[in-house]
Amino acid sequence: MQHLKYYIVCLFHALLLVAKTRAKVPAIIVFGDSSVDAGNNNYIPTIARSNFEPYGRDFAGGRPTGRFSNGKIPTDFIAEAFHIKPSIPAYLDPAYNISDFATGVSFASAGTGYDNATSDVLSVIPLWKELEYYKEYQRKLRAHLGNAAANKVISEAVYMISMGTNDFLENYYAIPGGRQSQFSIGQYEDFLVRIAYLFLKELHGLGARKISLGGLPPMGCLPLERTTNFMLQNDCIESYNDLALEFNGKLKGMVMKLNKELPGVKLVFSNPYYIFMHIIRRPLSHGFEVASVACCSTGMFEMGYACSRNNPFTCQDANKYVFWDAFHPTEKTSHIIADYLMKTTLAQFRS
Ligand SMILES: *[C@@H]1O[C@H](CO)[C@@H](O)[C@H](O)[C@H]1NC(C)=O
Ligand SMILES: *[C@@H]1O[C@H](CO)[C@@H](O)[C@H](O)[C@H]1NC(C)=O
Numbered sequence: 001m002q003h004l005k006y007y008i009v010c011l012f013h014a015l016l017l018v019a020k021t022r023a024k025v026p027a028i029i030v031f032g033d034s035s036v037d038a039g040n041n042n043y044i045p046t047i048a049r050s051n052f053e054p055y056g057r058d059f060a061g062g063r064p065t066g067r068f069s070n071g072k073i074p075t076d077f078i079a080e081a082f083h084i085k086p087s088i089p090a091y092l093d094p095a096y097n098i099s100d101f102a103t104g105v106s107f108a109s110a111g112t113g114y115d116n117a118t119s120d121v122l123s124v125i126p127l128w129k130e131l132e133y134y135k136e137y138q139r140k141l142r143a144h145l146g147n148a149a150a151n152k153v154i155s156e157a158v159y160m161i162s163m164g165t166n167d168f169l170e171n172y173y174a175i176p177g178g179r180q181s182q183f184s185i186g187q188y189e190d191f192l193v194r195i196a197y198l199f200l201k202e203l204h205g206l207g208a209r210k211i212s213l214g215g216l217p218p219m220g221c222l223p224l225e226r227t228t229n230f231m232l233q234n235d236c237i238e239s240y241n242d243l244a245l246e247f248n249g250k251l252k253g254m255v256m257k258l259n260k261e262l263p264g265v266k267l268v269f270s271n272p273y274y275i276f277m278h279i280i281r282r283p284l285s286h287g288f289e290v291a292s293v294a295c296c297s298t299g300m301f302e303m304g305y306a307c308s309r310n311n312p313f314t315c316q317d318a319n320k321y322v323f324w325d326a327f328h329p330t331e332k333t334s335h336i337i338a339d340y341l342m343k344t345t346l347a348q349f350r351s
Contacts, residue, residue, distance in 0.1 A: 039066025071331030
């Protein structure tokens with residue numbers, strides 16, 4: 001009897017300890033491109049926008065937000081899975097203020113990349129400027145919560161970084177005489193990895209501790225790229241997929257190394273490639289019907305302003321499609337990828 005009582009008391013204390021150490025993630029803080037932009041580009045002069053119909057038709061209220069999706073993007077689902085809130089607002093959106101941003105904010109800008117020359121192509125927010133906005137956010141957060149509480153949010157928040165596709169597809173391969181005349185493709189990859197490395201170090205220096213660096217998707221399978229592959233019946237462009245795999249390998253190596261170098265950091269490499277490829281190659285097993293073309297318009301090349309309202313070709317049910325426009329996944333695809341990341345690399349941030 002005594003033994004049992006002792007056992008129960010111990011168990012109780014153990015449970016209490018677990019509850020205490022399983023601190024809640026207070027905020028999700030996002031940097032990157034259109035894969036995670038919640039609408040910052042609505043407030044800068046650029047054509048890289050999506051704040052009009054049919055974008056957002058499956059978002060709460062059926063409202064276009066500037067997300068390149070029919071609904072939510074992966075970081076929204078991740079904020080939801082951490083029980084924080086249903087979506088993450090854009091930093092430049094005047095409808096939100098520091099009370100909202102204290103639990104999550106996106107500094108991402110569609111069309112941007114690691115390389116300054118990439119953000120120049122469509123006059124969007126370069127990565128260094130996303131970080132400047134983050135510094136301004138820290139000042140506002142300290143004024144709003146006080147130093148101690150703000151520092152707690154800063155160190156316990158999960159930071160998500162996702163970009164790189166535009167560096168290759170919108171910049172390196174799209175602009176002959178640009179980066180191609182300076183770098184071989186391997187050198188360009190190393191140039192980008194070095195920028196990512198310096199960015200992560202600076203973010204850590206500013207107090208971030210739980211950081212997820214995202215990898216590239218199978219970018220040769222984006223409908224826009226498949227459309228150009230008419231020699232091979234519009235199949236995926238293997239060379240772009242191989243490039244994504246190679247670049248992801250380099251990013252992962254850098255992340256592993258940095259994880260050992262930076263004190264107190266939990267740095268993970270979140271790789272969307274294989275789950276995304278599985279969805280594209282076996283759409284039926286994930287509940288999709290179409291993977292080769294997108295829902296919007298003809299599905300072959302339209303995105304942004306070309307993916308216009310009232311286009312008779314636009315699909316009725318985006319849940320049957322892997323891709324929403326020629327460059328971006330549907331909400332349903334984003335949900336599957338977010339769930340996968342929550343079960344894998346992001347799981348350790350729960351505790
Ligand atoms: C933020 O906005 C809400 C609602 O509009 C308002 O109640 C709140 O006082 C604002 N907070 C700050 C810090 O400005
Ligand atoms: C990008 O531009 C910023 C601002 O001009 C500069 O500080 C930074 O060094 C540039 N990055 C690279 C890799 O050239």
